Amino acid sequence: MAQLKDVLKKPSSFYDEFLRKPDNYQQDTHYCPGCGHGILHKLIAEAIEDFGIKDRTIMISPVGCSVFVYYYFDTGNFQVAHGRAPAVATGIKRTHPDAIVISYQGDGDLAAIGGNNILQAANRGENITVFFVNNAIYGMTGGQMAPTTLLGQKTMTSPYGRKATWEGYPMKVSELLSTLEAPAYVERIALTNGKNLMKARKAVRKAIQAQIDGKGFSLVETLSMCPSAWRMTPVDAKKWVEEAMMKTFPLGVYKDVLDEREVGSWHRALETVPIEKYHEILGLAHEGMEVEGDVESVPKIFRNPKVLIAGFGGQGILLLGQTLAETGMRHGWNSTWIPSYGPEMRGGTANCHVKISSDPIGSPVVSEPNILIAMNKPSLERFEKDLAPGGLLIYNTSMIDIKPTRTDIEILPLPATEMADEIGSLRVANMVIIGAVLEKTKILQKDVVLDSLNAVVKHKKFIPMNSDAINKGMEYARNYKG
Ligand SMILES: Cc1ncc(C[n+]2csc(CCOP(=O)(O)OP(=O)(O)O)c2C)c(N)n1
Ligand code: SF4
Structure with a gap:
């Protein structure tokens, strides 16, 4: 017969000790007595252990009282910005399709600031599991009104009770999401008594199993007690869930199409599309291109270029980045490009991030570039420190009268604007830079750059001048003796 101590043991998917504060009693969570979060944690932890999926x-923990999920679950953990758990979960799941990704969110997090995030993730049918803790209030910040606050409920920000004509109606997330076609399973549960807990246990398992089976998006909404912000005893809080919350938020299954879905039908991965496919999709005529390129001739640091290009609006910064990204793609690599610019079309600040990689790219943001192109002085001052050691700095000496200070990087001072002027137009300064990048990094080929330009530049008559500028940039970089 099983020993009592075995039956009551902590699931192995919890840490043995919770080390949030070394001086705390290390078996305790930080939750208030009677809080629903701890109960739901336990149900999830037991399911993870029983399914053998801990590793x-x-x-994904949110901003809210459950922010410290990572101190309790001995699994992989991410703590993310308020409301953004479904977006982060999407990124992780798509790049690691075999991971079991669990988004854990409160009602302020999921239904207020993150309302659109959850809607879009559910509508895409991401193969993730969402545990949504509805306690009708913002617990962590001391009890403000949430989208789920009941009519008549007094909170710090609805001191006279929520009124439909003033603050709107309580948001019924399960009902809302179950009108979408993509979600596979949506159920609302409560943590109040033995019967409800057994149903909750079943729902938690079903939602995780749905993901294991690759059947798509599932969400379990949990009506949860918050005795502290409700100013109630734990016993009264349970009663209030049953007597008040359940009237507005009836328990039950709102959507369940799991049996209609094939195992693995929503198990989606980022696929590396073969170059021929890109050509087909984009209607490109560049046939017989070297897909892999001569990787060995490319300096190691530039094999996965992370480029930051910065200057002011009107310097062709964005076109420069677009051309590099398009060229990378035409070489058969993955590539991303994101612009960032001020509200002014001309004269404001502008920068863009380009990543080119043989691997799928998780985030398009370049926080530590290995190639920095600074087209004006503020850009050099702002971004020089971010360049990775050993990286390449190309700066436009025509517009920058200071010198870089780093000694652990390769530096190419290049009078791009003056050279462009000599070629015939200040606007081709960006092409001079591209030439220098090609020469220094060896990762991209000039004929492919010209093909890309054809695709991204509107006025084709400038292509010969651009080509000339690229040649001049290459020549300058080849002959430069630093
Ligand atoms: C961007 C941003 N806005 C606001 C806050 C303040 N804030 C912290 S937690 C929270 C709401 C938490 O409520 P909920 O998601 O319902 O979780 P609970 O604490 O009740 O579990 C808010 C508004 C923040 N941290 N970040
Ligand atoms: S404030 Fe409410 S939700 Fe937060 S830990 Fe306390 S009881 Fe739980």
Whole structure:
């Protein structure tokens, strides 16, 4: 017969000790007595243990009282910005399709600031599991009104009770999401008594199993007690869930199409599309291109270029980045480009991030570039420190009268604007820079750059001048003796 101590043991998907504060009693969570979060944690932890998925589970914790999920679950953990858990979960799941990704969110997090995030993730049918804790209030910040606050409920920000004509109606997330076609399973549960807990346990398992089976998006909404912000005893809080919350938020299954879905039908991965496919999709005529390129001739640091290009609006910064990204793609690599610019079309600040990689790219943001192109003085001052050691700095000496200070990087001072003027137009300064990048990094080929330009430049008559500028940039970089 099983010993009592075995039956009551902590699931192995919890840490043995919770080390949030070394001086705390290390078996305790930080939750208030009677809080629903701890109960739901336990149900999830037991399911993770029983399914044997601890080593491939990634918990995403929100901003809210459950921010410290990562101190409790001995799984992979991410703590993310308020409301953004479904977006982060999407990125992780798509790049690691075999991970079990669990988004854990409160009602302020999921239904207020993150309302659109959850809607879009559900509508895309991401193969993730969402545990949504509805306690009708913002717990962590001391009890403000949430989208789920009941009519008549007094909170710090609805001191006279929520009124439909003033603050709107309580948002019924399960009902709302179940009108979408993509979600596979949506159920609302409560943590109040033995019967409800058994149903909750079943729902938690079903939602995780749905993901394991690759059947798509599932969400379990949990009516949860918040005795502290409700100013109630734990016993009264349970009663209030049953007597008040359940009237507005009836328990039950709102959507369940799991049996209609094939195992693996929503198990989606980022696929590397073969170059021929790109050509087909984009209607490109560049046939017989070297897909892999001569990787060995490319200096190691530039094999996965992370480029930051910065200057002011009107310097062709964005076109420069677009051309590099398009060229990378035409070489058969993955590539991303994101612009960032001020509100002014001309004269404001502008920068863009380009990544080119043989691997799928998780985030398009370049926080530590290995190639920095600074077209004006503020850009050099702002971004020089971010360049990776050993990286390449190309700066436009025509517009920058200071010298870089780093000694652990390769530096190419280039009078791009003056050279462009000599070629015939200040606007081709960006092409001079591209030439220098090609020469220094060896990762991209000039004929492919010209093909890309054809695709991204509107006025084709400038292509010969651009080509000339690229040649001049290459020549300058080849002959430069630093
Ligand atoms: C961007 C941003 N806005 C606002 C806050 C303040 N804030 C912290 S937690 C929270 C709401 C938490 O409520 P909920 O998601 O319902 O979780 P609970 O604490 O009740 O579990 C808010 C508004 C923040 N941290 N970040
Ligand atoms: S404030 Fe509410 S939600 Fe937060 S830990 Fe306390 S009882 Fe739980």
